[in-house]
Amino acid sequence: MVVFPTLVKTTFIKRPNRFILHVKREDTGEQIEAHLPDPGRLKELLIEQATIWVEYVDKSSRKTSWTAVLCETEEGHVVSLQTTIANKLAEAAIKKKRIPSLREWSIKKRECKVGSSRFDFLLQNDQDEELLLEVKSVTLARTGEGFFPDAPTARGARHVQELTKLTEQGRYQTAILFVAQRSDIRSVAG
Structure with missing residues (x-):
């Protein structure tokens, strides 16, 4: 059986380094940090106001509690951010x-x-x-x-x-x- 994660819709704010995103939760307005598994440039995806779907990860050993999973393009296409x-x-x-x-x-x-x-x-x-x-x-x-x-x-x-x-x-x-x-x-x- 495949278990799909519960994803939270966020809006892209900035990318301070290759592996971290700052995003704003759509449901609460809270700004959170999310791990970005794809270290590529992604400059055509990570643009102001882009929709990023994140997953909560409950592991104390991690620096962030969230992981970026998907991005939506301006045209509405879905892109995986997990290499x-x-x-x-x-x-x-x-x-x-x-x-x-x-x-x-x-x-x-x-x-x-x-x-x-x-x-x-x-x-x-x-x-x-x-x-x-x-x-x-x-x-x-x-x-x-x-x-x-x-x-x-x-x-x-x-x-x-x-x-x-x-x-x-x-x-x-x-x-x-x-x-x-x-x-x-x-x-x-x-």
Whole structure:
């Protein structure tokens, strides 16, 4: 059974750093701090008066009691602010054989360390071949086309270079899976 969180509607005020949002609750008018799981720029989303849906998290070990979950665009499209959802969706889709190019593969390991990098999944097929899969969350869109990345990323570039090198060495097959995390994306470009 899937349990969905109770979300509270808020209005964006400011983003003091990559992982914190200041928002105002619509129901009480209270200003609160929310953890932002997506460290991307998100400058087209986090604009004055944007609607942000947050979830209360009751953990004393956290600096904030709230987590940003969704954002609504000016056009009314919904965008996930939780990059970890992409990996959960990918895992479920792989297990249920919903991705045509990955139907012959099964998950052997999550968070697979190879060299100095950690990749999201190590897959294996019936011939015992292995495939390293990196999953990327796509939240930037223009007229139905998603773009990745939404900002220059040294870590992301390094991952692509390492995947390319591992493929050239013949050690692994490699792939990157782009997961559209907004309702208006019809295709993705790099």
